[in-house]
Amino acid sequence: MYTATPRRKVIARARATASAAAAVAAGLMLPLAGTGNAAPPPVVAPSAKVPSSVKTISSGWTIPWGATWLPDGSALINERDSVEVYKVSQTGTKTKVAAQPLIASPNSGETLLGIAVSPNWLQDHYIYLYHGAKEGNRIARMTYDGSTLTGYKTLVSGIKRGLHNGGRIKFGPDGFLYATTGDAGIPGESQDKQSLNGKILRLTTDGKPAPGNPFGTLVYSYGHRNPEGLTWDAQGRLWETEIGEDTWDELNLVEPGKNYGWPTCEGECTTAGMSNPARQWHPAQGVPGGLTYTDGALYIAALKGQRLWRVPVDGTTTGTPVAYFTNGYGRLRDVVKVPGKSALWITTDKAGRAADRVLQVDLT
Template sequence: MKKTFAWLGTGALGAGLLIGTSSAHAAAPVLLSQNKSTTASSEGGSGYAAKYAVDGDTSTRWASVRDSDPQWIYVDLGATAQISEVKLVWDASCATAYRVQTSGDHSTWTDVYSTTSGDGGTDDLTGLKASGRYVRVYGTKRCRNTSSYGYSLQELQVYGSTGGGDTQAPTTPGNVHSTGVTSDSVTLAWDASTDDVGVAAYDIYNDGNKISEAAGTATSKTITGLTPKTQYRLTVFARDAAGNVSPSSTSVTVTTAATDDTQPPTAPANLRSTGVTSGSVSLAWDASTDNVGVTGYDVYSGGTAIVTGVKTTSTTINGLAANTSYTFTVKAKDAGNNVSDASNAVTVKTGSSSGGGVPSTITTVSSGWTIPWGMSWLPDGSALITERDSFKVFKLTQSGTKTQVGTVPNAMTTDGEGGLLGIAVSPNWSSDHYVYIMHTASEGNRIVRMTYDGSSLSGYKILVQGIKKNRYHNGGRLKFGPDGYLYATTGEAQTPDLAQDKTSLNGKILRMTTDGKPAPGNPFGTLVYSYGHRNPQGITWDPQGRLWEAEFGNSNYDEVNLIEPGKNYGWPTCEGKCSTAGMTNPKVQWPVAQASPSDITYADGALYVAALRGQRLWRIPVDGTTTGTPAAYYVNTYGRLRTVETIPGKNALWLSTTNCDNNGNQADGSDKVFRIDLK
């Protein structure tokens, strides 16, 4: 039996009154859900996978496990949509009580329909006025309420449109402040945002990583699970059901309190090496004691923890450089974040490697920098380098002579990661004298063209606008590819849905002509070359013209991706490798503490990736499309590493730091540019 329901109104949560009607809806909207990615709470076997609910075939079906409530299934429409109809074709194992919900992030859900009197057949919910990227059916009571049955849907069909809907973001949350601090929690409060439709949720970030969220009706949130005696820099963003995200609130810096336990563990004793290879060192030590209890051990090198939270008294440190000496110590911690004195130090030299093209010597080219960011080579072997927060552009010669050549107009910071970012010298600079620059401006991020005549910058032409900005996740790398076109990386501006929205310029790699127009052969006929990116800040090409990219993850994995036109690289559905259909997995992934990668370059058979939080330079051997085992150089030696570029015609690299930013906390002028020779 087919039952058609018409939408009559909305309530406070976006739900409405639905009544039965025998009349069909007047217009036929577009089917958005067929063969899209699906996720379910469970599957009753391989023949009952979630994907069968959106395959357009009523002879197949999704079925949950038996005798378990609640159960759910959702479909990812791929972009925020305006939803006007949801059609459910139930199998005999239907739902008596269920809700249809929408979400912009598959985390916070808004009810658009609910019933406690479902009886199977076809439920055709028409006249809906909902928006979201994800649509979920959430069953709480089964029609066949015995241990032999679960829930079963033959088809979940979502109809609507993906254009012309709600595009207005909420206003910025105001007056963010802390109202309470404990050893493991912080309570934040704020003034409510407003929105033309309604605020669905508030997202709370520590620097650029989301750590909590609150309901759209809330104006406070207690964030739990924090570490005692630790500083957090917290911001709040408002989000509506369509996935539009407000600008960042002001940042609030809060330090969690100490626990009543102030006694640190004893120092680990008898630290020793138990094994060495060309790329790893195994360590062991005698256990510490504590008045309450040791919760873990951190391994240090160069004064910074490189492995944290070890639960036993041994560990193996991988990804080390061959034929290199490392000095290690270990400290114990307890639940109060009390840290022991360091163990004895042990120095270990890794074994030799048969491979070539590895870093040998490193020397300082230039010092006195403050957050150098973009770097691009001139024909004479010198480079143009941008400073993110001063908006200045400098020329740096191979001998270390540094000269300011101009300041980029209209650039501004975001008090986070925005500012003056990438720079790319025209491949035809000798004749056109053009340089291309990406920077944050009042309305968003821009790609512009200026003229550099060999001594100073002049002119200013906007090529691309409409790239949204936020405090963090602005991307920003610019480089010319071997095909002569200009490539740019853009972040999703702390609005995850934008990464999957192919009509948005955010969360993408863009490819364009020198006039800022879509390059011929782009997969969608727009500037977009690939999508599903969170915050990419590095791109490079190998000698065969393959494009490689480095990308920040949120809290789990950072990535190196092999980029192909039109491919979807997963964010926010995937962070690191996953098995979701239609998503392209990274070639390399790391825990975020080991990388937070910015720039990437290719040299002598390997990719080199500069790591910020990881404070190391990663070398990744490449053989065609296959990557080898990454090895880390200069771990915690030079601080936060931002940009790495191969010197044209040399078997050598330039590497720059950004220790003067908010996370490095060093004084202005503390950053450097190094030269690394490869052997």
């Protein structure tokens, strides 16, 4: 979460920056950590595709927060505050999913965040949820029979709930569930390896610490503030987007056991033992939401920046980012690759009551 005063200070500082930062202030590129504002030559795969067009797939949403794909090619998309889940076909047909028992909502927002389909779907029909319950955030599991979610079971509890909740959950190529957690507005939680807040967690399908976790607990990496995007590239490397405080938001290449700095560092720093971001940028250019990978590039949905960033990657190197659809569709919350198509789905955020949409971006 951000207050208006710190953001205005950030924008004022950006305007006062020397001409090397002009491209950043104009929203043309993200500065590369470690090199000031200079960007390396573009890294573009020979078969790379780029966004070419956008259309509305589904309308009538109110803060659709997470999206995940079923084996039949349809998506499950949840609304954050209404705690509703819908099945959406690739042609846009939208069907409400009943939930028994209904997932209770507390009195504040950010209730139902991430959603993920089990990698063993054909055997178990499990759906995983990041749920903001009254007593705190939790990771839960339910069974989906094609029309109804039943059998709510808490797998992980004890995640503090507050201003920064993280909330993205995705299964990695190793079959384990990864979850981002925010610092809940208590910065010290991020550096406490015994706390579940300010972390990326890695767990089994039953909610236990995954084998090989660096500390023998659920914690995979720490020192995060409010991470909301997770994805893996073609080589299985984990990337993460993170909302900073006043000055820098981040794109991180995540490795097990690494410390990503918060609250000692926001963006790049020289503190021993802390990992610098692969990219960092001012909030005015794109407070990051969801993240996905396809065709040699990372795609970042921007909230405040209201644009889609394409960041080419080659190994651990990121090339020059390019922004698409700047300020054309409002805040962008999540972005996912559409199975079987050269396309992305993007959910919009806080356009107004029932005014949000699911967009399709074609890649050519």
